[in-house]
Amino acid sequence: MQVLRQIGGVLCSVALATVSASSARAWTPGDDFDDRHCRTERDQGGDTVDVCRAIYGRGKVYLGVYWEDGSSVVGPCSTSDPEPIEYKGMSQRDAQSWVDSYCR
Known part of the structure; x- marks a missing residue:
């Protein structure tokens, strides 16, 4: 009986860790x-960059740029879209500049 409780406790811990890890990551179009x-x-600095464009949802065009x-x-490519641009490793101004240049 003691062994069954230990196995049950381990399985419960593994299940909780799996749920926590997957729910911590938010979905993004990228x-x-x-x-x-x-x-x-x-890019202008000569670095390799992957530029992605696709349509999601109700015809919304999304841009993804990855270094x-x-x-x-x-x-989103639309400046009127309320969804924010997500960026990492650069300023908001630089991120907006990339969106402006590749979405137009």
């Missing part, structure tokens, strides 16, 4: 970009 949505380019160092910009 999670669904396929290879066919993307092309590899060089090898982990920097990224993901968000």
Whole structure:
């Protein structure tokens, strides 16, 4: 009986850890970009960058820009869209500049 309780406790801990890990990660449009949505380019500094564009939801165009160092910009192409642009490794101004240049 003691062994069954220990096994049950371990299984419960594993299940809780799995649920916690998956719920901590928020969905972003960039999670669904396929290879066919993307092309590899060089930015002005000569760094390799993957630029992705795709349509999601009700015809919303999303942009995703990903650098090898982990920097990224993901968000809607429409300036009137209330959904914010998500960015990492750069300023908000630089992120907005990428969206402006690739979405227009």
